[in-house]
Amino acid sequence: MYSLTIIITTSPTPSAPSTELLSSVIQSFHDHCPDLLSCQVIVVFDTYDHISPKARLKKGYLTPQGAKDYDQYKSNVKELVLRQYNSNENHLSNQSSNQAEYGSPGCAENFVSFSASRTQDSRIVFIEPAQRLGFSLAVRTALRTVTTPYVWVHQHDWTLLAQIPIAAILEVMKASEPDEEVPIKYVCLPSIRMLQYAVQSDVQRFPAFKTFTASLKRSFVLQSQAELSVPLTPLFFWHDKPHIVSTTHYLNRVFPSRLAVRRGEFIEDTVGQKARKQMKEGQWHKWACWLYYPNEGKQLCLKHLDGRVWRGVEGEMKQKMLWKAQMQIEGTAKSELLQVEMHDAEADLKGLFASLTSGVERNC
Secondary structure, three states, X not given: OOOEEEEEEEOOOOOOOOOHHHHHHHHHHHHHOHHXXXXXXXXXXXXXXXXXXXXXXXXXXXXXXXXXXXHHHHHHHHHHHHHHOXXXXXXXXXXXXXXXXXXXXXXXXXXXXXXXXXXXXXXXXXXXXXXXXXXXXHHHHHHOOOOOOEEEEEEOOEEEOOOOOHHHHHHHHHHOOOOOOOOOOEEEOOOHHHOOHHHOHHHHOOXXXXXXXXXXXXXXXXXXXXXOEEEEEEOOOOXXXXXXXXXXXXXXHHOOOOOOOOOOOOOHHHHHHHHHHHXXXXXXXXXXXXXXXXXXXXXXXXXXXXXXXXXXXHHHHHXXXXXXXXXXXXXXXXXXXXXXXXXXXXXXXXXXXXXXXHHHHHHO
């Protein structure tokens, strides 16, 4: 699988310094797409901007302890990746530094310095920025070191749930390169919200989307094995969730210049919205996005662990136990309150009955 490079982006999480989150991802590679373990891999350790009493991961804020945990996490991840990718190197021998620029070229401060370390054969690369990049710039920084024609971009909190025929997908992508009518430049894997995507209202209610789906959705037969095919349907967005893309297409379409995205942004929130707008106007071919569509879109391929809140297996179990205990306490309190209210209501009724009875006796 040397025509493909895996880009994994990771950042501070509540589960650090444990590598359980990323271990789950790599284990899903073993289970559902083992070819990924023979590829070059680039891990981008996005970081934080500020130390504060309260962590706000999306804003780049970490507590002092969180910062220490993340430093240890990076060391742990390096050991994990070197081990899982069966590197013959037990240390990182090549070191380099560079800059990830963004925004207006007229501002001298619009860049983030980063260091890169790699094994002697460059099969494993770790990128560590001095400041927070955000997903967009993290991907672009990694892309600029890629030498393969295709990349698989993977965030640290998505696991595979089904077999992914990556060799077949790459074959149909390569075969489509000279095809301007049916180009395949980007293939996204389906999450739960994308099941049966081709018939969802967000597709069917837009004339351009409905037309493209009707004319382009199909199973692409492999030239090397006519009995095998890859089912795809046009996708009308550029998602950040795991996807396979032409490296050149990624750089030219998503990152044509340093002005394309700002530091801290996600591709979905910026370029993704731009892409969808243009696709509504009939410019789908400009983006050439597809969704892997096995079993007519009924096969779920991804699970989101949500790294911003995931605490690891042990942490999640403790949280569930705390939640159950809290519910029991609240349930007991409500039960006791209900009993008090019933007792008070019963006393009120008895008092009212006694008053009525007394009144009747006086009238008699």
